[in-house]
Amino acid sequence: MDHPTLDLALDAAALTARLVDFPSVSGEEKGLADAVEEALRALPHLTVDRDGDAVVARTNLGRAERVILAGHIDTVPIAGNVPSRLDGDGVLWGCGTSDMKSGVAVQLRIAATVPEPNRDLTFVFYDHEEVAADLNGLKRLAERHPDWLAGDFAVLLEPTDAKVEGGCQGTLRVRVETTGRRAHSARSWLGENAIHKAAPVLARLAAYEPRRVDIDGLTYREGLNAVMIEGGHAGNVIPDACAVIVNFRFAPDRGEEAALAHVREVFDGYEVVLTDSAPGALPGLSHPAAAAFVEAIGAELAPKDGWTDVARFSALGIPAINYGPGDPKLAHTREEHVATAAVLAAERNLRTWLTS
Template identity: 75%
Template sequence: MDSGLGGLDLTTDVGALTAALVDVPSVSREEKALADLVEQALRGLPHLSVDRDGDAVVARTHLGRPERVVLAGHLDTVPVADNLPSRLDADGVLWGCGTSDMKAGLAVQLALAARLTAPNRDLTYVFYDAEEIAAEYNGLGRLVERHPDWLTGDFAVLMEPTGGRVDGGCQGTLRVRVQTTGKRAHSARSWLGENAIHKAAPILARLAGYEPRRVEIDGLVYPEGLNAVMIEGGHAGNVIPDTCAVTVNYRFSPDQSEADALERVRGVFEGFDVVLTDSAPGALPGLSHPAAAAFVAAIGTPPAAKEAWTDVARFSALGIPAVNYGPGDPTLAHTREEHVEVAAIHEAERRLTAWLTA
């Protein structure tokens, strides 16, 4: 196994392959070295066709099967937090940046790409860049715009860490700025002004009193959340501020459209100036689709709702049912202590292999 210029050995143990991927730093917008290695390794497999756009790599089988499955994962990680190179301890736990989110999932994808030369479904493997930062940079979004034909399929699995269970659909997310205005004055003569920060108190009170919904869809429960995530206001230590803005993030169930979710938020803050700054739709679980049902049965654990936004929403927008499934604990993502159990990587590889060869 060599994670440097010598290339990736896709025949090695999937745990060692994960370590090789982790040891190639790939912070968002700096994925080229890893994308080069992935492309090189996949082009060495004669049963796959390989395409590349920027730092996104797509490989496909062309066996004429009646169904095509897309397996997708992002190459990038959050910034390194003194947790590289990777370290394997005696208990079979691999430590390092990206181990859980989501180079363990990438390793499973690459192992399957190398070993499944005649799967029971045609397969598309997608490795893309810039998932961890603003949506405008997202490599999967770029592929949707430029090369939707590369992503054609009947069902998709996003290899995000889920603790080895199937997470159906995903929440939608939007952010708004709830703004107040006042009158600027010297703080020594505060009665001459109107304090915009004080006027934000009712905004916070409404947030504190808000009761989030819990919505059941196809047997999965999606909890919502409406929370202040930032407050901006003030000019100096002796000035009554004339502006204040509370940034509010709404994580909403996929039973609502983005427009519906925004209308709900505007209702909560009726009487205030509400400005939309960012929005992304949720995705319905789609577990009634035959391919999704077969996948859930193959994994063998009860599915759950995805309590976050993920790129399954992009597949859903293309009309492709999609779920989240991968090794690793999602609560460890982005932490200094990020790690993954090697046994969990093997288990994901085993279950996917069984599903795709039965």
């Protein structure tokens, strides 16, 4: 055995520290995936499968309902914040404490200590979440092994500061392009300035009034914003091309095609080129398992302001929510940390839901 092991007898807070001390930057997850697989294969009530550096474990008790608990095992690059450090106030510091090794620790503890849950469980530990979407381990599992992800309801243990965040926004980016005629800036009247022609595009964005949409009692706020401008050749050249890069964050009641059609309508008369797009996910709070989850843990409900992998479950027809002990505002920061009490509370809450 050429790698450290994971002791699932540790509580979720101590296990979080152990996971943080096990570096797993995106693309370098193999050692941690090996340890997770080994720890889960030692549990006789689970069947375990692996694809690349993603590990999936399942109970097979014949329950009427199957719930998926999912989380990614990779982190962003370490910023001098490994190994972990526990301070006197019960705060654990280190890369991945919030996003999302505390959530992974909770998954592992439930896998180890709830052998006969009231619902069948599927535990998904996947790789490459923090990098390009085409590398995402959950995407790969959905394409190669959709049967491994079969279920009625999913909880993604991304950091939510212990709130239940329903669904997620969709997102797309477009280039709104203008063209002109190139000329020497000393004879600007001979040209047409494509950057100047972008001014009405910015004016439309400044005047845009985004929707607020209520779904399952949650209010999703849309946003249409310029995030970058590209154009210009040199300090003495009238530019003949310009592009305003626009990001549309849309409520999950819109599909990707409807969202793009809306953006094209806003910029009617301009060339609009789609560069990337991802669908949102409906909150799924009306599902009986979600209602039981919310009742069991008594958490505050909120919309997910952003995109998460719950959208991948939604695309498979599985309602999903986000719930995890970390603070999302601390994700990817040098000062990333999590309160050990919050990790232990998340462990207790999930156990209550799955055993009551």
